[in-house]
Amino acid sequence: MPPPPSTRDLLGLLAAHGLPATTQRLSLLSALLSVDEGHVSADDLYRDLSDQFPTLSRATVYNNLAVLAAAGLIEKLDTHEGSRYGPVASPHVNLVCTGCGRIKDVLIGDAALDALVQRASREGQFSARALSVSISGLCATCTAKASATG
């Protein structure tokens, strides 16, 4: 459970990356960093912030997602159902439920993942930049639902 980032923190983060802080960008970043145990879609964010910014454009959302991801402030994840965004967590595994589409993060000690990256990079003559481990299957809720239904 990360402490909710204060506006001051967010301004600092953006400044540290040389990114102008617009109101929309701040809200977007705040929403993204507050995502707990998972990731959200661009449209989720668009709808959430539409209350606060009635004139918000999807283009702005996508623009900022790209900028923030490029700066490494958030994480972008490609799934069967489109892209998902969330906070950059420590080395972790994404559990992608094929039932409800939700993504849950499970933190994993670096050791195992680091070894994996190094070995794969060496064998593939590859200079690694980011690791993404996803396991698809059914979450507890959907498993229960599935066995109940048939």
Add this chain to the structure above:
Amino acid sequence: MPPPPSTRDLLGLLAAHGLPATTQRLSLLSALLSVDEGHVSADDLYRDLSDQFPTLSRATVYNNLAVLAAAGLIEKLDTHEGSRYGPVASPHVNLVCTGCGRIKDVLIGDAALDALVQRASREGQFSARALSVSISGLCATCTAKASATG
């Protein structure tokens, strides 16, 4: 290096899954299983097979990709640049090059990956079905190109 699957093998595979064997489906499956060290896009397949089937429709390609993936005969992978398809390999890591978009597979002993899956599943109360490990970065070629350019 898997042996090139014979038509007889392919027919058997499809029959084993209760899937009618159309000429297009056979060619598609054959092409997919022959993909070496990586994955291809739906459009790659469409273009490749268009010589053989001048009237081939993209819809057919997508239909079959969905059917074959659902049957577990091929693997579907989601990337920044759209979906990619390829043979179902033993536990492996996908090296996704952000330079050229190519995907290379690196086989990894089960032990490490199995442990990862089990641990993550347990901690996330998740019933795992498929594992996908992707590392993004630059392949050897693109690394060279990058350091030469700038």
Add this chain to the structure above:
DNA sequence: GTACATGCAAATTGTTTGCAAGTAT
């Protein structure tokens, strides 16, 4: 003969782009 696959065209979804006006630094 029946169920499923094919091929076409049109529709849908997610995402990107061009540009005029506004805002942060």
Add this chain to the structure above:
DNA sequence: ATACTTGCAAACAATTTGCATGTAC
């Protein structure tokens, strides 16, 4: 003052759908 961002509408690409015809079983 300058560079970057916003918002709108239009453009786009990848993928899906509906339906008539054709093919596997």
